[in-house]
Amino acid sequence: MSDLETFRAETRAWLEANCPPEMREPARGEEDIFWGGRNATFQSEAQKAWFEACVAKGYTVPAWPKEYGGAGLNAAEAKVLREEMNRISARPPLSSFGIWMLGPALLHFGTEGQKKRFLSEIARGEIRWCQGYSEPGSGSDLVSMQTFGEDRGDHWVVNGQKIWTSYADKCDWIFCLVRTDKGNKYQGITFMLFDMRTPGVTTKPIKLISGNSPFCETFFDNVAVPKSYGEDVPGFVGEINRGWDVAKYLLGHEREMISGAGGGDRTAGIGAAMLRHAGEIDPLLRAELALFDVDALAYTAMGEKFLDEIKVGKAHPAQPNMMKYVGTELNKRRHELMMSAGGSRSLEWDSEETRGGKPARDWLRTKANSIEGGTSEVMLNVISKRILDLPGA
Amino acid sequence: MALYHNDDQAMLAETASQFMAEEGSIGKQLRHWRDRECKDGFGHALWKQMAEMGFTGILVGEEDGGMGMGHVEAGIVLEEIGRNLTPSPFLTSAVLAATALKHGSADLKGRYLPGLLSGDSVFAVAIDEGAKHRPERIRTRAEKSGNGFRLSGQKDFVIHGASADMLVVAARTSGSDDDADGITLFAVPRDAAGMSHDAVRLVDSSMATHTRFDSVELDGDAVIGEVDGGREVLGAVLMAGRIGAAAEGVGVASGAMDMTVDYLKQRKQFGKLIGEFQALQHRAAHLYSEVEIARAITIKAAQLLDGGSERADLMTSVAKAKVSKAASLAVKEGVQMHGGIGMTDEYDVGLYMKRDRALQEFLGDLYYHADRVAKLSGY
Ligand SMILES: Cc1cc2nc3c(=O)[nH]c(=O)nc-3n(C[C@H](O)[C@H](O)[C@H](O)COP(=O)(O)OP(=O)(O)OC[C@H]3O[C@@H](n4cnc5c(N)ncnc54)[C@H](O)[C@@H]3O)c2cc1C
Ligand SMILES: Cc1cc2nc3c(=O)[nH]c(=O)nc-3n(C[C@H](O)[C@H](O)[C@H](O)COP(=O)(O)OP(=O)(O)OC[C@H]3O[C@@H](n4cnc5c(N)ncnc54)[C@H](O)[C@@H]3O)c2cc1C
Numbered sequence: 001m002s003d004l005e006t007f008r009a010e011t012r013a014w015l016e017a018n019c020p021p022e023m024r025e026p027a028r029g030e031e032d033i034f035w036g037g038r039n040a041t042f043q044s045e046a047q048k049a050w051f052e053a054c055v056a057k058g059y060t061v062p063a064w065p066k067e068y069g070g071a072g073l074n075a076a077e078a079k080v081l082r083e084e085m086n087r088i089s090a091r092p093p094l095s096s097f098g099i100w101m102l103g104p105a106l107l108h109f110g111t112e113g114q115k116k117r118f119l120s121e122i123a124r125g126e127i128r129w130c131q132g133y134s135e136p137g138s139g140s141d142l143v144s145m146q147t148f149g150e151d152r153g154d155h156w157v158v159n160g161q162k163i164w165t166s167y168a169d170k171c172d173w174i175f176c177l178v179r180t181d182k183g184n185k186y187q188g189i190t191f192m193l194f195d196m197r198t199p200g201v202t203t204k205p206i207k208l209i210s211g212n213s214p215f216c217e218t219f220f221d222n223v224a225v226p227k228s229y230g231e232d233v234p235g236f237v238g239e240i241n242r243g244w245d246v247a248k249y250l251l252g253h254e255r256e257m258i259s260g261a262g263g264g265d266r267t268a269g270i271g272a273a274m275l276r277h278a279g280e281i282d283p284l285l286r287a288e289l290a291l292f293d294v295d296a297l298a299y300t301a302m303g304e305k306f307l308d309e310i311k312v313g314k315a316h317p318a319q320p321n322m323m324k325y326v327g328t329e330l331n332k333r334r335h336e337l338m339m340s341a342g343g344s345r346s347l348e349w350d351s352e353e354t355r356g357g358k359p360a361r362d363w364l365r366t367k368a369n370s371i372e373g374g375t376s377e378v379m380l381n382v383i384s385k386r387i388l389d390l391p392g393a
Numbered sequence: 394m395a396l397y398h399n400d401d402q403a404m405l406a407e408t409a410s411q412f413m414a415e416e417g418s419i420g421k422q423l424r425h426w427r428d429r430e431c432k433d434g435f436g437h438a439l440w441k442q443m444a445e446m447g448f449t450g451i452l453v454g455e456e457d458g459g460m461g462m463g464h465v466e467a468g469i470v471l472e473e474i475g476r477n478l479t480p481s482p483f484l485t486s487a488v489l490a491a492t493a494l495k496h497g498s499a500d501l502k503g504r505y506l507p508g509l510l511s512g513d514s515v516f517a518v519a520i521d522e523g524a525k526h527r528p529e530r531i532r533t534r535a536e537k538s539g540n541g542f543r544l545s546g547q548k549d550f551v552i553h554g555a556s557a558d559m560l561v562v563a564a565r566t567s568g569s570d571d572d573a574d575g576i577t578l579f580a581v582p583r584d585a586a587g588m589s590h591d592a593v594r595l596v597d598s599s600m601a602t603h604t605r606f607d608s609v610e611l612d613g614d615a616v617i618g619e620v621d622g623g624r625e626v627l628g629a630v631l632m633a634g635r636i637g638a639a640a641e642g643v644g645v646a647s648g649a650m651d652m653t654v655d656y657l658k659q660r661k662q663f664g665k666l667i668g669e670f671q672a673l674q675h676r677a678a679h680l681y682s683e684v685e686i687a688r689a690i691t692i693k694a695a696q697l698l699d700g701g702s703e704r705a706d707l708m709t710s711v712a713k714a715k716v717s718k719a720a721s722l723a724v725k726e727g728v729q730m731h732g733g734i735g736m737t738d739e740y741d742v743g744l745y746m747k748r749d750r751a752l753q754e755f756l757g758d759l760y761y762h763a764d765r766v767a768k769l770s771g772y
Binding site for chain 1: 395396397654657658665666668669671674675677678679681682685686687689690692693694707708711712714715718759760762763764766767770771772
């Protein structure tokens with residue numbers, strides 16, 4: 001047996017022994033997702049057991065080095081683990097902006113001290129992070145942001161407002177873009193890290209069309225952000241005034257993550273499920289489903305190709321923008337079709353059968369896919385300029 | 394397997410790309426033969442050159458003197474054929490007929506493969522009986538006669554039918570028109586008595602025939618594979634042809650897209666390069682995404698086919714359908730974004746539109762394959 005085959009066999013056995021049966025089906029709702037953090041509570045014994053087993057094995061962040069709480073898997077092994085988890089429909093043990101966004105940025109730009117402290121905390125689900133990028137006047141044009149940090153020697157005093165901060169009211173720490181030099185647009189931003197309990201930080205939830213309120217307006221009123229949390233643990237990532245580089249790098253990961261979120265998976269399933277439940281499909285809907293499945297299955301192959309190419313450095317650096325654009329548009333289309341397939345049942349907002357209106361709420365939530373992490377229009381701008389090299393601004 | 398070309402494949406791609414751009418270019422081949430109203434629609438000299446390059450033997454086993462490579466490799470050559478709109482019998486001969494002959498007797502292989510490998514022979518495949526691809530229904534009949542068969546019926550849109558030395562014909566040896574069983578494949582020489590070929594030029598300047606079989610006498614050794622058991626061979630032939638057509642379509646799409654993106658960087662209106670207008674940028678970026686995705690699923694399906702996976706059939710239909718969508722978008726946007734010049738015969742972009750239209754119909758269009766995707770997915 002090759003090393004990889006051995007690894008697969010071991011992984012399969014480990015999952016068999018450690019992944020409780022209840023954790024082997026897709027999450028049934030928001031409450032099923034475990035986000036970690038200081039105030040985290042488990043929904044069930046199974047959720048707790050699964051999470052703890054994964055932490056011990058480094059499987060909350062399998063590809064991170066062991067010294068920072070990961071399992072140190074190489075790309076091929078990580079793929080095997082993903083495949084084996086998919087095979088039994090195992091749920092992710094931990095969902096976290098720390099894993100998807102801050103972690104990769106720290107691995108790339110962080111000091112050894114920051115990695116030791118923050119990455120390990122993220123891997124163990126101890127601190128839940130939120131992302132403070134957008135401001136009321138700065139969404140797509142993020143670099144125009146105005147939240148300002150005044151230099152006071154060993155700390156900054158931050159004033160301003162962020163918006164659309166996902167889960168700000170439930171998070172422990174924030175990674176935040178703050179302008180530290182008003183004279184320089186791109187090279188005047190610092191990427192700061194601070195505790196949401198710091199005096200002067202307040203949040204106000206924003207209710208979404210889905211009825212949920214996962215995100216907030218976040219206000220900073222004379223918030224003192226330390227420049228250091230101890231030896232080799234700066235309170236900022238990268239260099240002062242060079243936070244834009246970190247922000248851009250992180251957005252690449254965010255786009256990858258969002259594009260991975262369901263664009264192609266669970267396809268070719270809607271039509272078959274509908275036939276099973278209702279016994280018939282309107283021919284025009286069937287045609288739409290078939291055309292959708294063509295796009296979705298093709299996109300899945302693109303996702304695979306993209307990951308393969310990333311591993312050997314063949315992918316165009318702006319390729320995640322394409323994946324994000326197509327994946328999110330597809331996911332929206334998928335939920336439109338699921339609403340049609342469900343018919344009137346999927347309109348129910350609070351029934352037991354729909355687990356509290358999950359189909360409708362999920363459908364509404366997907367509309368944000370092509371907005372969050374950069375809109376589809378902005379993705380198309382990037383593809384035009386960076387991949388096709390078209391002229392203009 | 395990783396979804397990009399390994400070193401050998403990358404080398405083949407480079408060779409094929411260079412060869413087609415030099416020898417198979419639009420000016421040297423498509424326009425040249427079209428303007429002469431060539432009755433074959435392609436040049437035999439180029440076909441010989443393709444044989445010398447080893448291309449014609451890609452899908453022929455090494456034991457039969459071929460290269461013993463797979464559909465990924467055939468697709469590499471086809472993508473370059475598509476990009477340059479190179480007219481040739483590659484798809485019908487080196488892909489479809491070669492796949493059929495894999496299932497043929499040693500005798501049949503010995504009779505036909507050397508001509509393919511040397512570029513002296515051209516083959517066609519006669520499946521469709523009507524304007525739409527419907528291989529589920531086969532009416533052309535071959536009745537037992539002595540120790541051979543007597544073939545009667547009509548096949549339509551047989552590409553290169555009049556130029557081919559041999560036609561692979563799918564006929565019914567038992568059962569009724571819509572039965573899955575009862576199909577047999579035959580290798581029929583073009584000039585067999587009782588055959589007539591009514592040749593017609595298609596929109597892309599290629600040539601097809603309506604071929605009639607009027608009690609054509611065939612020897613028993615014309616049979617490819619098993620009598621009455623041809624459906625499986627036909628399935629393999631169709632899959633090979635579909636993934637090949639998809640690969641060629643990726644080339645057509647890329648060729649049209651590259652021309653268009655290039656034009657956006659050259660043409661000035663309103664004092665600006667038209668590529669500066671966001672209305673066009675967004676459409677170009679969308680087009681790029683669709684073409685890349687079409688390329689990914691085409692490689693994926695070809696790999697599955699080479700690996701003998703049971704998902705190959707589904708994914709081949711996904712590929713044919715996806716490429717149809719992407720390529721038709723590429724040629725439509727290509728003509729539109731070229732403005733008036735895109736409508737002229739002198740300019741190449743319209744030629745891509747014509748080739749795409751022909752490829753769309755070949756071995757099943759978007760709707761045919763989307764319908765298959767639904768069926769194979771259980772609805
Ligand atoms: C569910 C959700 C979660 C989010 N989570 C977070 C978070 O955790 N942290 C955070 O900081 N932010 C978060 N965001 C904010 C998100 O990043 C912004 O909403 C996004 O960047 C778009 O900015 P905007 O809403 O200001 O829209 P605008 O920038 O005002 O855009 C409005 C419209 O104009 C279009 N447009 C803008 N500029 C251009 C252009 N140059 N060319 C063409 N069209 C253009 C846009 O595409 C859009 O259609 C979240 C958003 C959502 C919906
Ligand atoms: C069949 C035919 C018949 C014709 N008959 C006549 C006739 O009888 N008399 C006559 O005078 N002319 C005639 N024309 C010319 C016709 O009016 C022009 O072709 C047309 O105005 C487009 O100009 P163009 O071809 O130079 O394209 P361009 O202006 O070069 O445009 C190229 C592409 O860029 C796009 N584009 C250009 N500017 C912008 C912008 N600001 N924003 C977004 N996109 C832009 C266009 O929409 C197009 O897709 C005819 C053309 C055709 C094809």
